[in-house]
Amino acid sequence: MLNADQLLEVFSLFMLIIIGIELLESIINTYLSKGRPHFEVVLSVAIIAIARKVIILDIKTTDSVSLFGIAAIILSLTVGYYFMKQSHPEDGYSPDLDPTKDQKPPQ
Numbered sequence: 001m002l003n004a005d006q007l008l009e010v011f012s013l014f015m016l017i018i019i020g021i022e023l024l025e026s027i028i029n030t031y032l033s034k035g036r037p038h039f040e041v042v043l044s045v046a047i048i049a050i051a052r053k054v055i056i057l058d059i060k061t062t063d064s065v066s067l068f069g070i071a072a073i074i075l076s077l078t079v080g081y082y083f084m085k086q087s088h089p090e091d092g093y094s095p096d097l098d099p100t101k102d103q104k105p106p107q
Contacts, residue, residue: 008056015052022048040088043081050074 002010026041050073057070 008058012052012056015055019045019048019052040081040084043077043084047074047077047081050077 023041023045026044030038030041050070054070054074059067
């Protein structure tokens with residue numbers, strides 16, 4: 001049948017196809033909805049792509065500098081995605097309408 005290297009290569013190609021489908025779906029959803037920020041697509045696809053790289057990574061042949069680089073990329077992408085979500089909440093939350101704030105009663 002297939003040895004481990006061939007199976008890993010097939011899995012890598014399958015993951016590449018899945019990332020492409022995710023990219024197309026994200027682009028279509030983003031451009032059809034006007035309220036979403038467009039840079040969310042870039043960050044989410046980058047996170048998916050680095051996750052693919054980690055899944056198919058051969059740790060035995062990868063040097064430690066590359067592993068630290070991948071870790072730095074993952075950290076920076078997730079921190080960027082977190083801050084992006086904090087600056088553009090999608091659940092309709094508005095700081096001006098926060099019920100926990102002290103507001104003056106209507107007169």
